[in-house]
Amino acid sequence: MAEYRFILTEDVRPGVRLLTLNRPRQLNALSGGLLREVGEALFAAAGEEAVRAVVLTGSERAFSAGADIKEMVAEGFAAIDDALRQEAWRRIERFPKPLIAAVNGYCLGGGHELALTADLIIAGEGARFGQPEIDIGVLPGDGGTQRITRVAGKSLAMKMILTGETIDAQTALAAGLVAEVVGAEKTLERALELAERIAAKPPVAVRLAKQAVLAAFSTSLEQGLEAERQGARLCFTTADQKEGMAAFVEKRPPRFIGR
Ligand code: CO8
Numbered sequence: 001m002a003e004y005r006f007i008l009t010e011d012v013r014p015g016v017r018l019l020t021l022n023r024p025r026q027l028n029a030l031s032g033g034l035l036r037e038v039g040e041a042l043f044a045a046a047g048e049e050a051v052r053a054v055v056l057t058g059s060e061r062a063f064s065a066g067a068d069i070k071e072m073v074a075e076g077f078a079a080i081d082d083a084l085r086q087e088a089w090r091r092i093e094r095f096p097k098p099l100i101a102a103v104n105g106y107c108l109g110g111g112h113e114l115a116l117t118a119d120l121i122i123a124g125e126g127a128r129f130g131q132p133e134i135d136i137g138v139l140p141g142d143g144g145t146q147r148i149t150r151v152a153g154k155s156l157a158m159k160m161i162l163t164g165e166t167i168d169a170q171t172a173l174a175a176g177l178v179a180e181v182v183g184a185e186k187t188l189e190r191a192l193e194l195a196e197r198i199a200a201k202p203p204v205a206v207r208l209a210k211q212a213v214l215a216a217f218s219t220s221l222e223q224g225l226e227a228e229r230q231g232a233r234l235c236f237t238t239a240d241q242k243e244g245m246a247a248f249v250e251k252r253p254p255r256f257i258g259r
Contacts, residue, residue, distance in 0.1 A: 002044060006034035009041055013192055015052035015199030017045050027065035028058045030110045032085050034068075038114070039088030042095040049258065052199035052206070054095070055191045056118060057102040058111075060184070063127070066109025069136060080141060089142055092117050096207055098198045102191035103127045104184050108166070113142040116151070119210060121177065122191040123169040124184035129177065130166030150217050151176050202240035202256040208232075 001009055008020040019041050021028040028034070038056075045051040058064055072079040079085075092114065101118035107129045115121050115129075123129075131144045139145065140161060149157040152175035160167065169181045182190045198206060208231035215227040235241045240256045247254035 002040065004037045004041065006031065007037045007041060011051070012055075013196040013199070015050065016192060016195040017051045017054045018188075018192070019054060019056045021056075021058045021064055024059040024061070026068070027062035027106055028111065029065050029068040029070075030114065031068040031071050032079075032082060032088075035088040035110075036084055039091035042099070043091045046096055051097065052203055053098040053100065053195040055100045055102055055188070055195050056114075057188055057191070058104070058107075060104050062106040062111070063101070063103040063115060064108070064111025065106045066111045066132070067141070093143075096210070097203075098195065098206060098210060100191045100195050102188045103129075103178070104187050109133055109140065109144075110142050113140060113144045113147065116143060116147040116177070119213075120179040120194070121172075122187055122194070123172060123178040123181050124187040125169050125181055126184050127169045127172070127178075127181075127187075128166040129160075129169075129172050130164065131161045132164040132166070134162060135164045147217075148177070200256075202235075202238065202244060202254075203258050204238050204240060205235050208234055 006021070006023055008022050010018050012018045019038065021034065021038070023029060023031070023034060042054065045054050099118045101115040101121045103115055103121055104124035104127055107115050107127055109130070109132055112129050112131060131140045131148070133139050133141070145157065145161060148160060156175050159165070169178065172178045173181050180190065212224070212228040212231045215224040219227065239259045243256060244254045
C-alpha cells in the first residue's frame with residue numbers, strides 16, 4: 001500500500017480498508033495535500049479486487065473542520081481554481097465501491113461535503129454538522145448546496161447554508177443526512193461492522209446497486225428506473241446470481257466468487 005503524509009490507510013477487516021484523515025491538530029482541515037491523498041487512496045482502492053468497501057473517518061474531535069482556511073488565505077483564487085483539487089474531488093465522488101463515513105466531532109464545510117460523498121454516514125452522538133462558509137465570505141464549493149438539498153430538502157439546506165449554524169447528530173438523522181447515530185465510542189466499530197457485512201456480499205451486485213441508487217440524484221425517474229433495470233439484468237449474467245439463488249433453493253449459505 002502507498003505511503004501517505006496526511007492520511008492513514010489500513011486493511012482492518014476482510015475486504016475492508018480504513019482511511020483515517022490525519023491532521024488532528026488542524027481538526028483535519030482539508031488542505032490540497034490531504035484531499036489529493038484521499039483521492040489517490042480511493043482511486044487505488046477502486047482498482048484492488050481485495051478491497052470491497054472503505055470506511056473513512058477522522059479523529060474523536062473532528063471528522064474534518066472543512067477546507068483549509070489558512071491555505072485559502074495564502075493561495076487566494078488559485079485555491080478554488082486548483083485542477084488537482086478538483087481531480088481529487090472527482091476521484092472521491094466517482095469511487096465505485098461502498099464508502100462509509102464514521103463521523104465524530106466537527107463535520108463542517110468541505111468536511112461535511114466529504115462525508116456527504118460517502119454512501120452512508122454513521123454519526124457519533126456528539127457530532128456537529130454544518131456549512132459555515134457564509135461566515136468567511138463564501139458558500140459551499142464542493143457539493144453542499146446540491147447534496148444537502150437533494151437529501152434533506154430546501155428548508156434545512158437553506159437554514160444550514162444561509163445561517164452557517166450547525167445541527168446535531170439527531171437532527172441530521174431525522175433529515176436523512178446520516179444513517180445511524182451511535183455512542184461516540186462506537187462510531188468506527190459500527191461503520192466497520194456494516195462495511196464488513198457489505199464486503200461479504202456479491203461485489204458486482206453491490207457496485208450496480210450503488211450506481212442505481214446514485215442515479216436517483218442525477219437523472220430523471222425514467223432514466224433512474226432504466227439504470228436499475230440494466231443493473232438487475234447485468235446481475236443475471238454473473239456466477240454470483242446463480243450461486244445466490246441456488247444457495248437459497250438448497251438451503252445453504254452462498255459462496256460468492258466476485259464474478
Ligand atoms: N482551516 C484551517 N485550520 C483550521 C480549520 C480550517 N477549516 N479549522 C480549524 N483549524 C485549526 C485552527 O486554526 C487551530 O489551529 P491553531 O491552533 O494553529 O490556531 C486548530 O485547528 C484548532 O482549532 P480551534 O482552536 O479553532 O478549535 P476550537 O475548538 O476553538 O474551534 C471550530 C473549533 C469551531 C471547528 C473552529 O476551528 C472553526 O470554526 N473552524 C473553521 C470551520 C469552518 O469555517 N469551516 C469551513 C471552511 S470553508 C470550506 O470548507 C469550503 C470553502 C469553499 C470551497 C473552497 C474551495 C477551495
